[in-house]
Amino acid sequence: MSGGKMLRQFHFWVLAALATVLLSGCGSDYLVLNPKGPVAETQYNLIIISVILCAIIIVPVLALTAFIVYRYRDTPENKAPYKPNWAHNTTLEVIWWGIPVIIIAILGYFTVRDTYALKENPNKEVKPMTIQVTALDWKWMFTYPDQNIATVNYLEIPAGVPVHFQVSAEAPMNSFWVPELGGQIYAMSGMATELYLQADKPGEFAGFSANFSGEGFAHMQFKVVAKPQNEFDQWVKQVKGTTPEMTKQDYEELKKPGVMKEEKMYSAFPEGLFEEIVQRYSHGHDMNHVMHPEEAATTKETEQGSDMSQMPGMDHSKMNH
Structure with a gap:
């Protein structure tokens, strides 16, 4: 093994050891990943779902990258075929475009669902x-x-x-x-x-x-x-x-x-x-909708009722009953 390569490996292991020692001082509890309430629990679940969905793309891509770099490395003993001509493959195009689109759609669904849910009282049975x-x-x-x-x-x-x-x-x-x-x-x-x-x-x-x-x-x-x-x-x-x-x-x-x-x-x-x-x-x-949400909701309902009563063709006598 050459001296330069040995030096690079030495640097790598030194940095790895330093990272292990320094990061060990962060403690066993990561606050963001240690939910203690329903809001944090919902956000934690969304993080886990996002990580899993992203890993479905990232892990295969990184694995293929490592394989291609190794398989087609430029060394005298490497016998991998060299074919510099471009070719189209519909199946591969569908795979590497279709899977990310599906994953983004799934991730978007969970994100929108939880975003709207988190704006509401997490416990409807207890007055906040x-x-x-x-x-x-x-x-x-x-x-x-x-x-x-x-x-x-x-x-x-x-x-x-x-x-x-x-x-x-x-x-x-x-x-x-x-x-x-x-x-x-x-x-x-x-x-x-x-x-x-x-x-x-x-x-x-x-x-x-x-x-x-x-x-x-x-x-x-x-x-x-x-x-x-x-x-x-x-x-x-x-x-x-x-x-x-x-x-x-x-x-x-x-x-x-x-x-x-x-x-x-x-x-x-x-x-x-x-x-x-x-x-x-x-x-x-x-800012009334934030500082006085109950009053704002009542006002909105009153305005909507007033707008409906003024619509042409509306039977106001039935509304009063």
């Missing part, structure tokens, strides 16, 4: 609670409109209850992400995006900022704690009884750029704070 999320520089603020409490860099939710997150930002565009509970959703100034998440069982989960937003981006992390409903209710009572109220001045201090590693809790917050943040940069866009 609402939590408003505001991305600041460089911290996360959570307001609970039903409980009238607020937290910073800390999120507590009841296990087994779907949570309807309304997400916005009073800072550069960001991304709200709790990998073990579901995918990320963007936080944008002047807009309110929405995301449903649910923790099946009590536990602690890591939350992250998944979009680069400046100097303190790496420190925009928060802890998510899921507890049984009775313990969650006790926590709410404790917050309301032992912490100060958030004033407008407190919020003005919070939104100033700066890293905040500690957690904060408030027994109340200014009424309509989240709506005010969204409307401040919305430039007239209607």
Whole structure:
């Protein structure tokens, strides 16, 4: 074996050993592939389906590539026939175009199905609670409109209850992400995006900022704690009884750029704070369908009923009965 070839093999094994040692520090749990709720479970299944479907194409292609490179390598002892003339084969054309088209169609079906399903409450039997999320520089603020409490860099939710997150930002565009509970959703100034998440069982989960937003981006992390409903209710009572109220001045201090590693809790917050943040940069866009989905649905049904009643030829007396 030549010295150059031995050196290349040595480099390869050294790099392989280094990769093994360094990657072993990542731990046994990969958060994205460790679903702890129905939303994350649906997304996990979609990932697995996508991997399998892609492997049906990629594995044979890589195997054929390796075979062709070896079979037709340019060496003196290789006796593979050399036929540089082009030829058409209908069967092969159908195979290598038909199979990818079928796979893409199957993948598209599952993707569209799950995308629409994930926009809805994952547990129709349980009424969701609402939590408003505001991305600041460089911290996360959570307001609970039903409980009238607020937290910073800390999120507590009841296990087994779907949570309807309304997400916005009073800072550069960001991304709200709790990998073990579901995918990320963007936080944008002047807009309110929405995301449903649910923790099946009590536990602690890591939350992250998944979009680069400046100097303190790496420190925009928060802890998510899921507890049984009775313990969650006790926590709410404790917050309301032992912490100060958030004033407008407190919020003005919070939104100033700066890293905040500690957690904060408030027994109340200014009424309509989240709506005010969204409307401040919305430039007239209607966000009612996100911030008040039930009212928006009722309004839509009323408008549709009004449109139908005005259609020519419609028997209005029957509609009234």
